[in-house]
Amino acid sequence: MSPFVFKSELWTAQYTGVKVNTVAAFMRALNEVDDDTIYYHLYRNLFEYHFLPTDYGNSFAYWLAENGFPVLAEKFSAIDLMECVCISDVREEMLKILHSGVDGFERLCKPFYFIRAVRKVVDTGVVANNLEEFREGVRKVGIHSLFYHLVTSRLVHGEAVNDFSRWLRSVGEEEKAEEIDRIDLMAHSLYEIRGMILRYLES
Numbered sequence: 001m002s003p004f005v006f007k008s009e010l011w012t013a014q015y016t017g018v019k020v021n022t023v024a025a026f027m028r029a030l031n032e033v034d035d036d037t038i039y040y041h042l043y044r045n046l047f048e049y050h051f052l053p054t055d056y057g058n059s060f061a062y063w064l065a066e067n068g069f070p071v072l073a074e075k076f077s078a079i080d081l082m083e084c085v086c087i088s089d090v091r092e093e094m095l096k097i098l099h100s101g102v103d104g105f106e107r108l109c110k111p112f113y114f115i116r117a118v119r120k121v122v123d124t125g126v127v128a129n130n131l132e133e134f135r136e137g138v139r140k141v142g143i144h145s146l147f148y149h150l151v152t153s154r155l156v157h158g159e160a161v162n163d164f165s166r167w168l169r170s171v172g173e174e175e176k177a178e179e180i181d182r183i184d185l186m187a188h189s190l191y192e193i194r195g196m197i198l199r200y201l202e203s
Helices: 023-032 035-047 057-067 070-077 088-101 131-140 143-157 163-170 173-182 190-203
Strands: 004-020 112-128
Touching: 004 023, 004 035, 004 143, 004 190, 023 035, 023 057, 023 088, 035 057, 035 088, 035 112, 057 070, 070 088, 112 131, 112 143, 131 163, 131 173, 131 190, 143 190, 163 173, 173 190
Parallel strands: none
Antiparallel strands: 004 112
16 A cells, blocks of 8 residues: 655746736637646636635636626536646637637727746645545645645646545545545535545545
């Protein structure tokens, strides 16, 4: 049995210098900004404790809704980020939605500022050698450790499976792994997700 090493993720928000005020300009920028910028706007809501006061789960969808494009906003919000293993695939899907076309792409909107996530992965010093230590590790580490292992790790490995479920399967805990796989990460705060995982691990 390999030990589970808990890591965490730190973000610094960096303005890219890209500002748009039409959907047409937004589309061009979306095609040009780097993956870390797309990543920031897709996952900021989860990383920062669901700061958006709407049903729209990412910054792009919120901006489109705020500027009178509810159909596009719904489509952006409906993208299943938990199946995402490559940011470029999500970028292509968003561009495809925009290219499907609606009127008003040149109409002036509230500005959208593209921000990049400058990320750093760090060791937490918490290591688990068995299920009990793993459960205590989940209880002990900060919530951004959960974010790293549930979200970022899938992009790192290029697989639609998170670190927690991968390790649980390696120690024969298939049912617990499946319970974690079924969590809708975008529908809950990281604090709520921690509580759910702990309940599954204790069952």
